[in-house]
Amino acid sequence: MTFPIPKRLFILLLFISSLANADVKLPRIFGSHMILQQKKQVPVWGWGGAGEKVTLTLRNGAGVLQTKTIKAGKEGQWMIKLDPVPAGGPYQVSVSGKKNSIVLEDVLFGEVWICSGQSNMEMLVNRSNHAAEEKSKANFPQIRHFKVPHDRSLIPKEDVTGGEWQLTTPETVGDFSAVAYFFARDLYEKLHVPIGLVNASWGGTQVESWISRDAMNSFDEFKAHVAGMPESLEALAVLRKKQLDEKIIMEQGSFPDAETLKTWPSLSLDDASWKSMEMPGYFDLKYLPGLDGAVWLRKEINLPESWANQSMILMLGPIDDVDVTYVNGVKVGESMKKVPQGRNYIIPAEILKAGKNVIAVQIRDLGGIGGFSGKPEQMKLTRDDYEMPLAGSWKYRVESSLENKEPSGANVTSTILYNAMIAPLIPFAMRGTIWYQGESNASRAYQYRKSFPLMINDWRKRWGEDFPFLFVQLASWSANQGNSEKGSTWAELREAQSLTLSSVANTGMAVIHDIGETADIHPKNKQDVGHRLALNALKQVYVQDIVHSGPVFESMQLDGNKFTVSFKHAMGGLKSSDKYGYVKGFEVAGQDRRFFWAQARIEGSKIVVWSDQVASPVALRYGWSDDNIEANLFNGEGLPATPFRTDTWKGVTEGVLFK
Numbered sequence: 001m002t003f004p005i006p007k008r009l010f011i012l013l014l015f016i017s018s019l020a021n022a023d024v025k026l027p028r029i030f031g032s033h034m035i036l037q038q039k040k041q042v043p044v045w046g047w048g049g050a051g052e053k054v055t056l057t058l059r060n061g062a063g064v065l066q067t068k069t070i071k072a073g074k075e076g077q078w079m080i081k082l083d084p085v086p087a088g089g090p091y092q093v094s095v096s097g098k099k100n101s102i103v104l105e106d107v108l109f110g111e112v113w114i115c116s117g118q119s120n121m122e123m124l125v126n127r128s129n130h131a132a133e134e135k136s137k138a139n140f141p142q143i144r145h146f147k148v149p150h151d152r153s154l155i156p157k158e159d160v161t162g163g164e165w166q167l168t169t170p171e172t173v174g175d176f177s178a179v180a181y182f183f184a185r186d187l188y189e190k191l192h193v194p195i196g197l198v199n200a201s202w203g204g205t206q207v208e209s210w211i212s213r214d215a216m217n218s219f220d221e222f223k224a225h226v227a228g229m230p231e232s233l234e235a236l237a238v239l240r241k242k243q244l245d246e247k248i249i250m251e252q253g254s255f256p257d258a259e260t261l262k263t264w265p266s267l268s269l270d271d272a273s274w275k276s277m278e279m280p281g282y283f284d285l286k287y288l289p290g291l292d293g294a295v296w297l298r299k300e301i302n303l304p305e306s307w308a309n310q311s312m313i314l315m316l317g318p319i320d321d322v323d324v325t326y327v328n329g330v331k332v333g334e335s336m337k338k339v340p341q342g343r344n345y346i347i348p349a350e351i352l353k354a355g356k357n358v359i360a361v362q363i364r365d366l367g368g369i370g371g372f373s374g375k376p377e378q379m380k381l382t383r384d385d386y387e388m389p390l391a392g393s394w395k396y397r398v399e400s401s402l403e404n405k406e407p408s409g410a411n412v413t414s415t416i417l418y419n420a421m422i423a424p425l426i427p428f429a430m431r432g433t434i435w436y437q438g439e440s441n442a443s444r445a446y447q448y449r450k451s452f453p454l455m456i457n458d459w460r461k462r463w464g465e466d467f468p469f470l471f472v473q474l475a476s477w478s479a480n481q482g483n484s485e486k487g488s489t490w491a492e493l494r495e496a497q498s499l500t501l502s503s504v505a506n507t508g509m510a511v512i513h514d515i516g517e518t519a520d521i522h523p524k525n526k527q528d529v530g531h532r533l534a535l536n537a538l539k540q541v542y543v544q545d546i547v548h549s550g551p552v553f554e555s556m557q558l559d560g561n562k563f564t565v566s567f568k569h570a571m572g573g574l575k576s577s578d579k580y581g582y583v584k585g586f587e588v589a590g591q592d593r594r595f596f597w598a599q600a601r602i603e604g605s606k607i608v609v610w611s612d613q614v615a616s617p618v619a620l621r622y623g624w625s626d627d628n629i630e631a632n633l634f635n636g637e638g639l640p641a642t643p644f645r646t647d648t649w650k651g652v653t654e655g656v657l658f659k
Helices: 007-020 131-136 178-191 213-217 220-227 233-252 258-263 416-425 439-463 489-503 526-540
Strands: 035-037 042-047 053-060 063-071 077-082 088-096 101-117 140-147 165-168 195-201 275-279 293-303 312-317 322-327 330-335 343-347 355-365 380-383 386-389 392-401 432-436 469-472 507-510 552-559 562-568 574-576 586-589 595-597 599-603 606-610 619-622 633-635
Touching: 035 195, 042 088, 053 077, 063 077, 101 140, 101 178, 140 178, 178 195, 178 432, 178 526, 195 416, 213 220, 213 439, 220 439, 233 392, 312 322, 322 343, 330 343, 416 439, 432 526, 439 469, 439 489, 469 526, 489 507, 507 526, 574 599, 586 606
Parallel strands: 035 101, 101 195, 101 432, 140 195, 432 469, 469 507
Antiparallel strands: 042 077, 053 063, 053 088, 088 101, 140 165, 275 392, 293 355, 293 392, 312 343, 312 380, 322 330, 322 355, 380 386, 552 562, 562 606, 574 633, 586 595, 586 619, 599 606
16 A cells, blocks of 8 residues: 655655765865965865765875865765875875765965956956067966856855866966966965965956955945845846836836837937936946846037038947937938947938937847947047047937846845855865955945955955955056045045055055056056065065065154155165156145145155145145056165055045945
């Protein structure tokens, strides 16, 4: 006689059976050619059958060095810790269970560093200065690189989605993080041990995306944000679309019906109530965050009598994703697919009139970013020697928004990169972290004083150790042309980074404003960035007797209208990079808080600063602007002075908060 098994019990039995018969598995960070941290216990973990006996064996050419066994837990999870091993190799690591064995070959022990941040950390050797030459010389089989693939999640993941350990060769190094590689190369040449790089970086990312949910919730300014976070990206997409639709309706009244939509290309349409945005650009990054759907953009132009009733070429540059384009209500072209070289449409002679004309473009963003994606000079109306620029202000209105099942980008909310790209690595044994990020937090620089230390302490808590955390201060870049007169978000972000050195122990900072590029947020000189990070590591982590920092403000004395400024780390005296010896980058202000450029005279390890326009100075600043590449004070070792200010006057980012 048989009895039916209840459905729930049947499912439970299947689950138990699957655990009992599971293969032993390892996270993807464990693989052949990996580098494990020397002189530390090394956790090795994975999954198998419930209660399964798992054996870990470490071998070299001389035989078995360590064998350890453990019983997997009820859900199949297990962890074994290898005893400390000095630098060297190669070794073989094998993991065996009831059903299968995993064998990892060519394993080395050395120094392991997590490398994280945004695009300047992710930027490849292929894009760095002298890339061809650097690649040709890259024969360092004991420097190895693991790239964590981009991934996002609102809950911590058990494993990353891919990746493999690669040896440094001329064929592979071009796809390595340039900062990480040049950092590792300097360490290798000084320490003569294998160097492992775990590159978990993503361009354009904010610090909040790299912080765990629990840590975010521990900070009062983030609690409201965390309370409103959904549990999945799909739920987040629904919530964001609802919020975005409400915002659009509030701004423009409603979405258009079919009859209204017919009027939007028209020359006679009154678009005075339409909002404006600057083009070229992506409307869903700045003006309509997260929007996928259709947006109309209109621009009024005035043609001289001599160019009326003539055929002309309308050049709009590349567009994401597809467009339908009208001039004075007449369709002149459309592209139903992405065309990288740009949209070029011929306007028939009978369409253009003397005086007012209107260009109307319907852009449909099917996913990801949307808008005019080219350069300003690609947007123009032209014929023969006549050219009218079209970049600048365009009127816009939203036709529709699409439901995006998974919102794009790494900044759609907080925690998502920690969950998907950092949590799966914990507790992989390592020496420390190098970090290059902050550009995406410049508008919230004052809050970065708290959010950046929050992230550092969060990671340390998760790993269970106060490991060294070395980071790069922002380079010089034009950004918003900020300065002391109108405020500088980038200067305030650099200040937040400097303050981290005193608020968080066991940290170090590489100052690089002297090697930035005014017109490029991604400076190509990554060699010196890696070198200056390595100087911090060699001094602070490996306790070598070297100079690792440029001059750092220590104190000042006022005598009349002159400040005498003292610096720490002024070894070898102070120097200017100017061939005539002029020191640039200092400015002073009186009680009126108006800053004036100052003269500066080096006197050994001190500097005297004054301005004839400020009789009674009360404040001193150095390198206080977005693009501070002209600040040219160095120590005798050629390392740049850290930008600073002596006042605590309110900046432009105070009160700007993450939401």
